[in-house]
Amino acid sequence: MHRMFEDLLSNSDDDEGSSFHWSKVDENEWPIHLEQYRNRIVVRFCDYTGEFVRFVREASAYRLWSKSEGSKLFIDIEMEQDALPELISSFQNLPYKVIIEDLAQSVFESYPDKQERKMRATTEKEINEPTYQITEDIIRISKEEGFHAASEIFFKDYRPLETIQAWLDLLVQAYPELVERQYLGATPEGRKYDHIHIRSPNGEHKDKRTILITGGTHAREWISVSTSLYAIYEMVNFYSQYPGLDAALRLDFIIAPLMNPDGYAYTWSNDRLWRKNRQPTEFSGCVGIDIDHSFDFHWTHSSDWACGEDYSGEYAFEAKESWLWYQHMNTTKFHHNIWGYVDLHSYSQDILYPYAYSCDDQPRDEENLIELAYGIAKAIRQHSGVYYDVLPACIDRDSDLIPDLGAGTALDYMYKYGAIWAFQLKLRDSGNHGFLLPAKYIEPVGLETWEGIRYFIRFILSDDRYS
Template sequence: MASISLLRQSRSCIAIFFLLFLTTLFSLAAATSLPRLAPPRDGGSSFLRRLLHLPSTWATRRSQKNLNGWVQDHPALLENLRRYEDEVVIRFNVSTTEHEAALRKAIDQMLLDVWDFTANYTDIRLGRRRIRPLMAILPPTLQHNHSVLIPDLSRLAAATYPSNVPTDLAIQAILPGRAITQPHGTTLPKRQGVDDVFFHDYQPLSVITTWMRLLDSMFRGRGLVRMFSIGKSYEGRDILALRVGMPPNNAAAADQPYRRRDTILVTGGLHAREWISTSTVNYVAWSFIRSIDQDPMINKILEHFDIVFIPVLNPDGYEYTWNVDRLWRKSRQRTKMQYCPGFDLDHAFGYRWDSVEHQDEPCSESYSGDKPFQAVEAARLAEWAKNETDHGVNFVGYLDLHSYSQQVLFPYAYSCGVQPPNLENLQEVAMNLAKHMRLSNGEVYTVASACEGAVTQAPDVRKTRTEAGGGSAIDYMYHDFHARHSYQIKLRDTGSYGFLLPSDEIIPTGEEVFQAMKYFGDYLLGNNGHESSLNVPPQDQADQEQMTFDDEEGVPELRRRRRKRCLQCT
C-alpha cells in the first residue's frame, strides 16, 4: 500500500509539473489574445528556442510593466485608459439616514458609479469636472466629509494588465535547471514554484479557458477533476466550471458514471472588473487539486464533498474589460436602451427581487433588468443548480467572491428586518472564515449581514439603500437551494486600489481564501473547524490563543458555547 501511495504521489508531482509547463507556454505565447513577443532576430527561431535565449536581466517588478504590448494592441482600451486620467475615486463618510438619502439621490440623478459601500462610507468614481456639480446637490455636512481615495485612476488601471514579456521567474519555473540571475534590488515572493507561475499576473479569458482544460485533461483520469459548462452567456461564450472531488475509495473514475453528492459552490467574476475574484477562484481550485495526496485535511474534505468552481460567471463582461473598458461592471446583454447594455448579475436572481427598490435606469451600474432572471448568465446558473438538485445534489455551502472592502457577508441581503433561521450559525462560521483569512496573512476581514451598508430610518420604515439589495445570489442559493451556509466574501483591499488590485496580491489573497475554505470544509464535516485550524500557520502560539479567545470579532457568546449545526433547519 505504501508503494502504491508513493507511486501515486510521484505521478501527481510529474503531472503537476508538466501541467504548469504547458500552462506557462500557453500563457506566454499560445493564446492569440496574449501580448506578442518581439520577433526573433534570426527570423526563423522557434518559440521554445527564443525562450531559451531570453535575456536574464528582465526585472520581475510589477511596477515596471511595459504597457506598449497589450494596451497598445487594443485601441479602444487605450482610449478608455486615457479617459480615466480625468477620473478619481472619492470616499464619503456616511453616518446618518439624511446623508445616505442625499447621496442616493445624487447617485441616481447623475448616474454615478458606486465602487463600494458599507455602514460607514460610500466610494464613488467620477470625473473631476463632475465633482463641483455633485457637491452642489449634497448637504454641507457631506461636502466637507469626504476624501480622495484614488487620484490617478488611469495609471492604476493600466498597471493591472500583464507585461508583454515573460518574467525571469516564469522562465525559471519552466526551466528549473537553468541559472537565472536575479536583478539587483528585486524582492522575490515568499513562495516560489511552478504552481504559482499562472498567478503572477491576471489572465485573460482565453488563457483561463486553456488552463481549465489542462486541469481537466491532467486529472480527470483519477476522477479528481471534471470541467463542464453550465450554459452559454448572452454572447455565446461557455460559462465554464471545474468540479473537484475524490471518487469513492480513491478509485480511478474517468470511465465511471458520476455519483452526485453534497456540493460546495464557489463563484467569481459576477462583476467583470473584479479580476481578483476570478483569480482567487482559480487559485483556490488549484490549491485543492495540488494538495491531494499531500494534505490529509484536503483529502477528507474531497472524499465527502464535491467543490464546483465557476471562476467567470460573466465571461462577456470579463472579456470586455480586457479589450475595451477595464472598469466595466455589468454583463454585455442588450437592454431596452440601445446605448446602455448590461445587467448587474448580483441582483438579477429571483428571491425577493423587487423592481421598486431596484435601479430602473439601464445606464446605471446597478441595473438588474425589468424582471428576475432577465440576465442570461443568472438564468443559466439557476437552471444548472435546479438540474443538479433534481438529480440528487445537495448544496451545503455557497461562497460568492467579490471585491473589495475585506468583508464576509451573510444573508439576508434584501432586508435587515428579516433574519435567517440559522443566524447564529451563519455568524459563527462567518467569523471563523474571517479569522482563518487573518491567520493566513494578517489581513483583517470584518463580518456583517449583507443587508448592511445603509442606515435604517426607523424600525418600521424601509431602508434607503445605496445599492439594491434584493435578488442577490447568496439569498437565492440560501433560500431556494437550501445552502445553509451562504456567504459573499469581498476580497482585498479596503480602498487604496479598489478594483485595481496589483497582481502581486493574487497569491496572498488566494492563500487567505484557501485557508478559510479548509476551515469551511472541516466545519461542514462536523469538526467545527478544529482539525483545519491545526494547519493554519499562526504568527506564533500566543497569537493563535489570543485570536481564539478574545472578543474583538464580536458576539463572544458564540465562542463560549458551541451550538449544534443547523444544516437541516428551514
C-alpha cells in the same frame, strides 16, 4: 478627526507604480482605450449619512465603487475631477480623500506590464512574448516542466479569458479522474459557460456534501476570478495528496470562477471597469444586466435605468448566466444536498450574510450563521493579519435606503432555495486600489481566502444538524 478615519484616508500603500505614464505611451501599446478615464478620479468619504449615499447612488455624475458599513466605514466614488468641488460644498464637513488621482494611469497599470517587458532583458525563465497574451507560454511550460510550474507563472498576474480557459484545460489534463469541466450552455455572446467539478475519484459517499463557489459575477472584480482559480488549485492539491481521506470522500465542489465570461472579456478589450454581462436589452443603446440582481428571490424591477450598473432586467432570470446557473443548481441539488455557498466579490474586506433584500427578514439559524462568519474572518486574520468585517448584506446593499438594490441577489436565492449556509466575501482591499488591486496581491489574497474556505469546509463536515 477620528483615528479610524485618519487610517482610512491615509496613504497606506507602498506600491511604486509604473514608471510609464499612459499619456507618454504610444496609443497602439495601450491595453484598451484609456482616454475614457482621462480627468477621472476616485474619492473616499468617511462618516457619511444616508442622505449622502442616496444622493450619489441616484445622481448620474457619480459612480459608486464600493462602501463598507463595518469598522472601516467608507464609501468610494468615481467622478470627473471637476465634479468634486460641487459635491463637497453640498455635503460639508465630510472627511474625504482622493485615493486615485489619475484613474487612467491606475487602469493602465492594472494590466500586465507590456512596456516593462520590452525594456528589460529576458532570462531563460521569462515569458517569451512581450505581451500579456501568454497562453502559449503557459501550455509550453506545462508540457516541459509540469502543471505546477505553469501554475506558478499563471498566478503571477491577472490573465485574459483565453489564458484562463487554457489553464483550466491543463488542470483537467493533469487531474482527469479528479476534475471535470461541466458545460452549462452558451453566454449571450456565444462563449462557453461552464464550471469546474472536483470530487474524489474513489467513489461516492453516502453523506456527500456539496459546496459551491462563484467568482467574477461582476466583470471588473478581477481579484474574485483569480481567487476562485486559486481555490481550485488548492483543492486539487488537497485531493491529490489525500485521495482516500474520509473528508475528501464526503466533499463535492462546484466552482464557477467566471460567472460572467462576456463581461470579463470586455474588461480586457474595452472597459476595465465594466460591471454587468453583455446581454442586449430591449432598450436601444443599453447593453448588459447585473447578474447579481437577476435571481428570482424578492426580485424587483430596478430603479436604475437600463444603461445603469445595477439594472436588473425586465424579469427575474433574464440574465442568461443566472438562468443557466439556476438550472444546474437544481440538478445538483437533486443529486446531493448543497451545504455551502461562497460568492466571491470585491472590494472592502467584508463577509456578508443573508439577507440582502431586507434587514427586516431574519435568516434561519442567524446566531450560528453569524458565528460561522466570524470564524471565517478569524481564520483569514490568523493567516495574514487582514481584518474582515461581518455584517448583513442588506446593510452593504443600502436596502433600507433604496429597496431594489438588494433584490434578486445570488446570495439570497442560494440561501433560501439552495444552500444550508451561504456567504458573500468581498475581498481586498480597503486601501487605495479598489477594483484595481495590483497583481502582487493575487497569491496573498488567494491564500488567506483559502484559509477562510478551509474553515468553512471543516464546519460543514462537522455539522450534523441537517444530515
